[in-house]
Amino acid sequence: MVYDVVVVGGGPAGATAAHDLATNGQRVALLDREGRIKPCGGAIPPRLMQDFDIPEDQLLTKISTARMISPRGRHVDIPVENGFVGMVDRKDFDPWLRDRAVAAGAERVVGTFLRIDRSRGWPRVIYRDKASGDEKQLCTRLIIAADGAKSRVARGEIPGADRIPLVFAYHEIIAAPEPSAHYDPQRCDVIYDGRISPDFYGWVFPHGNTVSVGMGTERAEVNLKQATADLRVASGLADCETLRREGAPIPLKPLDRWDNGRDLILAGDAAGVVAPSSGEGIYYAMTGGRVAAAAAEAYLATANPRALKLARKLFMREHKTVFRVLASMQSAYYRSDERRERFVSLCHDIDVQRLTFEAYMNKKLVKARPMAHLKIGFKNLRHLAGLVPETHV
Structure with missing residues (x-):
């Protein structure tokens, strides 16, 4: 079987691309490793819910205030007027997106990407099947690479993809405490303190019954776990039960090129679409998946590789200034x-x-x-x- 598109990576970008393409009748395979959870504060804006038809039952809570905390402990509380910040847990949100793509008609494949083989006509995505451990292949007309910040696909296909600047993020999901002077379950705390992060920030984001506490930095010498432990102490959360720990690199600059001029497009973190300063990524990943799907549709209809450039063009037209x-x-x-x-x-x-x-x-x-x-x-x-x-x- 020859698929129209194989999507590598089942996070918000890949799942969105697979959903859009399958909804439009394309033959899509969604290849994902499964079981990996990206460290993420989990914030999503109302526009994401509108643009991507996300029901409110996916939200763990709605945030009404953001508190900015300075190195000397000064703070300012900013009310979220005429809206809210929705909170999701990637442990549950990402599988929901993948399930929705499958319900739309995408074929789910669980395994690890290995390489691309172009020796026999259409490109073949070679992967290691999770259940059997065997090497298998997916023959396809086009590939969408949405396999994260250090994309293995991108490094072999797009010049400069291995030089994208990265923030190393780490967080701990903890059991939520009772409301107190330190903790408000409807408030996000953003901590700008060089003792926590010398070049980015730390966060305390409520998730209903749990809380995401973490930080990010570009500096490899920073001890992420110790910085997060210090943040928990400073936030009065040191004694809360730790439920899980996660770490991963996050890109902070879109790549100059998102396609190989032949048969492949990047999407999401693989393309570098995380907002500088804030580190917000879910909305931009899903938007990246959507524009990759639009470019894929154009390519499949015309067989013109120039159509692949449409993905980056559409994204930057909307978000370059921000x-x-x-x-x-x-x-x-x-x-x-x-x-x-x-x-x-x-x-x-x-x-x-x-x-x-x-x-x-x-x-x-x-x-x-x-x-x-x-x-x-x-x-x-x-x-x-x-x-x-x-x-x-």
Whole structure:
């Protein structure tokens, strides 16, 4: 059998691509290792639920407030106006997405990708079957690689894929404590403290009966487990039962090229589509899967390899500006604790708060408020220059 598309990787990007393609009548195989859970705060915006038809029963809780905490312990609570931050656990959410793809008509294949063989006409995805341990193959017209940040597929197919900058993320899922002065089950805490992460941040994200507590950094010398233990102590969560531990690299810059000009497209983390500064990835992964499916449809209809470029073009048209702004913020504010103090002070500004969550929930910079953008730009320069006194909260 020759499949129209073989999708390698069954996370949010791969499962979304497989679902869209199968829904449109394509013959799709979804190859996934199964059993691996990516460390993830689990935050999803209302737009994701709307765009991808995610029912509310997938949410563990809805967050109404985000607390930004500075290196010196100052904090600002930002209300989520006109919306919410939904929380999912990847342990349950990813299998649900894969099951939905199968219900749409995709064939589920459980195994580990090994290589691509092009010696006999159509490309063949060679994998090791999980149940038997045997090498098997899937013959296909096109491949979508959605196998994560250190994509084995991408490294063999796309120049520069092995040089993508990475944040190493680690979190622990713990049993949720009772509400207290330290812990609010409807509040996300984001900790900007060089003792926890010298170049990124730590987080405490409620998941209903559990909590994700973790951090990320680009620096290989940082002890991720010790930093997370320190974060748990600082957050009053040291005595909570630890249910599981997970770690993985997360990319923070989209690759310049997402296709091999022949028969393969990247999607999700494999393409580098995690938002700088925030590290948000689920929405962008699913969007990456959707545009990869759209490019695949165009390729299958025309047999023109140039159609593969459509995936990156569609994604960047919609999200390039937001990614550029977030990358600038990370570069400006994450480099030192003094800059992080300034960043938390900036978060007190009502214009910053409103536009931050408008951009988060809608996934675009809201053009209806141009004066607010100008005001924020001016305030940002003043904070970076140290011309604004810190707000002591």
